Amino acid sequence: MLRRKLAESLAAEPPELTRRDTRLPRVRRKAFAVIGVRRSGKTWFLEQCRAERLAAGRPRESQLLLSLEDERLVGLSVADLRWLLEEHTRQFTSLRAAGGMTVFLDEVQTVPGWEGLVRRLMDAGGVEFFLSGSSARLLSREVATSLRGRGMEVLVHPFSFREALRHGGAEPSEPWQRLRPAECAALDRRLRTYLVEGGFPEAQGIEPRDRAALLAGYVDVVMLRDVVERHAVTNPLALRWLERQLLANPGGGFSVKKHYDTLRSLGQAVGKDTLHQYLAHLEDAFLIRTVAMHSASERQRMVNPRKAYPVDPGLIALFEQPGRTHHGRALETAVLLELQRRGFDVSYVRTADGWEVDFLARRAGEAPLLVQACLESEGDDTWERELRALAAAAKALRGARPFLVTMDATAPVRPLPRGVAWAPAARWLLEEM
Numbered sequence: 001m002l003r004r005k006l007a008e009s010l011a012a013e014p015p016e017l018t019r020r021d022t023r024l025p026r027v028r029r030k031a032f033a034v035i036g037v038r039r040s041g042k043t044w045f046l047e048q049c050r051a052e053r054l055a056a057g058r059p060r061e062s063q064l065l066l067s068l069e070d071e072r073l074v075g076l077s078v079a080d081l082r083w084l085l086e087e088h089t090r091q092f093t094s095l096r097a098a099g100g101m102t103v104f105l106d107e108v109q110t111v112p113g114w115e116g117l118v119r120r121l122m123d124a125g126g127v128e129f130f131l132s133g134s135s136a137r138l139l140s141r142e143v144a145t146s147l148r149g150r151g152m153e154v155l156v157h158p159f160s161f162r163e164a165l166r167h168g169g170a171e172p173s174e175p176w177q178r179l180r181p182a183e184c185a186a187l188d189r190r191l192r193t194y195l196v197e198g199g200f201p202e203a204q205g206i207e208p209r210d211r212a213a214l215l216a217g218y219v220d221v222v223m224l225r226d227v228v229e230r231h232a233v234t235n236p237l238a239l240r241w242l243e244r245q246l247l248a249n250p251g252g253g254f255s256v257k258k259h260y261d262t263l264r265s266l267g268q269a270v271g272k273d274t275l276h277q278y279l280a281h282l283e284d285a286f287l288i289r290t291v292a293m294h295s296a297s298e299r300q301r302m303v304n305p306r307k308a309y310p311v312d313p314g315l316i317a318l319f320e321q322p323g324r325t326h327h328g329r330a331l332e333t334a335v336l337l338e339l340q341r342r343g344f345d346v347s348y349v350r351t352a353d354g355w356e357v358d359f360l361a362r363r364a365g366e367a368p369l370l371v372q373a374c375l376e377s378e379g380d381d382t383w384e385r386e387l388r389a390l391a392a393a394a395k396a397l398r399g400a401r402p403f404l405v406t407m408d409a410t411a412p413v414r415p416l417p418r419g420v421a422w423a424p425a426a427r428w429l430l431e432e433m
Contacts, residue, residue, distance in 0.1 A: 001072060002084045006091075009066055014051035017044050018167040018201070021160065023343070024049075025152045031122060031129035033143040036156035037286035037311045038226070039218050041201050042132045043067070045156050046104045049130060058100060061092045065104035068111055078113035085121070096126035108143060109133040115146040122150055157341055158312045159199030161191060161334065161429040167204055176427040184426070188409050191426045195330040198314015216318055219243075219287065226285035231277075238263055238270040239278050246288055246308040248319040250329040251358075253305035286311050289336065294347040294360045307348055309333045328375040331425055332358055335373040335405055338429055344369070351396055355389035360400065368400040373425075375407050383414065390420055 022045060024032060034042045050063045066084075068076065085103065095101045103121075108114050108131045121127050131151070133143045143151070165171040170190060172179060179187075197203055200218065203211045223243065233239050242259060256275045263270050282288050289311060293304040310316060313330040320326050336359060339346050344361035349370065361369040370393050374386050390402040402420045405428050406412070416422055423431075 002080060003087065005066070005070065005072065006064075006084055006088055009064055010061055012065070014054060015044075015047055017048060017051075018159075018163060020045050020048060020156065020163060021341075022154060022156055024154060027152060029122070029125075029150075031118060031131055031147055031151040032154050033147065033151045034130060034132040034154045034156055035143065035286075037158070037218075038222055039200055039202065040156050040158045040286075040311075042156050043106050044201070045154075046106055046130055046132060050102070050104055053102060058102075059095070061088075062095050062101050063104075064088060064102070065106065067106045069107040073110070076111050078111055078117050081111050081114065082117055085117075099126045101126060102128040102130065104130040106132050115148075119147060119150055155340075157199070157337055158314075159201060159204070160338060160341055161194050161199075161426070164194050164197075164199055164204060165190060167201065172430065176430060184424075185409060187426045187430070188407070188424070191407075191429065192327075195313050195327065195334060196317060198312040200312055200314060203314055211314070212318060215314055219247075219315065219318070222285050222287050227278075227281045227287075230285075231281050233278070233281075235268070235270050235274065238268050238275070239281075241266075241268070242275065242278050243282060243287070244319055246282070247310050247315060248321060250309050250316055250326055251307055251332045253307055255305045289340070291336065291346055291348050291359070294349050301347075304350070309336050312337070328373075331375060331405075331407060332373040334429065335359065335371060335425075339371070342432070349393045349397070351389070351392040353392060355392040357389050357393040360393075360397070368397060370394060370397065370400045370402045371405060372403070373405050383412075387417055387420065391417055394419065 020041065034045055036042055046065060050065050053063050054060060068081075089096055105114070105118075108118075118129055118131070122129060131143050145151075159167060162171060165187075168190075170186075172183065172187065176184070197205075197211060198215070200215065203214055206214070223240070227233060227239065228236055241263065245259065246254065256272055256279065260270070260272050260275055263275075279290070283290060287310070289309045290306045291309070292301045292306050295301050295304070310333060313333045316326050316330050316333065336346060339359060339361045342363070344363045346362075347360050349357040349360050357370050358373050359369075359371040361371055370390060372386050372390050374382065376382075386404065390404065394400055394402045404416070404420060404422045405425050406422070407425050409424055409426075412422065
């Protein structure tokens with residue numbers, strides 16, 4: 001059976017898939033731990049990496065992708081996996097010596113003790129490893145930590161705006177400045193659709209009712225498998241309440257103490273330490289992303305409220321309160337996720353005068369970027385508030401580049417202050433910084 005599995009894996013043709021823009025670290029002799037929220041496309045990314053190596057001329061027998069959730073492999077031991085890899089070496093003796101062999105292990109957590117085997121084979125050399133995993137037994141991020149310094153994380157998000165366009169056959173073939181006005185307007189309309197639908201691959205282009213059911217099912221599985229079962233949660237009602245509060249208020253500041261007081265008033269007995277743990281569990285499962293306030297003092301970062309965002313803008317509609325819409329918050333969420341895709345470390349800024357800028361984005365070797373995301377620039381009060389906040393933050397953070405992103409299709413009529421750059425959201429999301 002193992003020989004049959006090996007033969008099937010080597011013979012499998014690369015599937016048709018939407019190319020992801022996820023970047024691989026350029027560090028030698030490291031295993032790549034492909035992590036991310038459930039259903040974001042981690043398995044398909046492994047397929048993409050295999051297909052790219054085949055297209056570059058690597059022999060098919062050198063690219064071994066094993067799906068370890070195959071029902072025929074239930075009960076597979078680490079000894080069985082070792083035998084399978086050794087059998088591959090026996091069949092193709094020269095591959096490992098040539099150093100051109102790549103092994104992709106999908107859902108690696110199903111094989112207890114896999115860590116020692118992978119570490120030993122990496123130490124022996126000649127093999128490149130890609131690993132993915134997500135379950136109640138092993139969260140995807142724990143794949144990297146299990147390698148004890150030999151692994152590097154590769155975070156796979158749901159589709160970015162560009163990837164969603166590519167999936168739908170609408171990715172522009174020219175840079176923004178070369179597009180006709182009608183093409184720019186069409187991209188702007190597609191962005192508004194993306195902010196509602198989000199980027200989960202299976203949610204693209206389906207009916208709103210079906211999309212809501214699909215995404216709600218994703219959230220329920222993450223909560224049950226990756227949080228409740230994984231961490232033996234004893235107060236699921238408090239956990240579910242916290243989850244809904246965070247996802248219903250994207251970009252809103254929150255503090256554990258405030259949630260603790262509210263739960264106590266509702267008759268829910270839960271400790272502050274428990275709420276801190278629940279918040280960490282939701283982050284570990286990639287359901288939410290939190291942003292701390294920028295400060296040189298670690299204590300200030302800890303005591304000031306953080307802001308929480310969903311892992312995908314498509315989740316916002318599931319939890320928004322009746323009569324309220326969060327189009328502006330959906331844009332803010334998309335901007336945050338794009339900054340993280342581009343490798344920025346992100347915080348938010350609150351000045352001494354109380355002005356707030358959505359994001360301070362830092363990337364090694366570059367000047368920091370102050371990013372304010374605004375739905376539109378038409379309202380006088382909104383315009384003045386956003387620009388004053390950017391000006392105050394730029395004054396406090398010398399060298400930071402202030403940047404305004406709005407849904408306006410054309411440049412704002414009113415002049416921008418000196419030093420403040422502007423971009424329409426559709427263009428900015430399609431650029432690489």
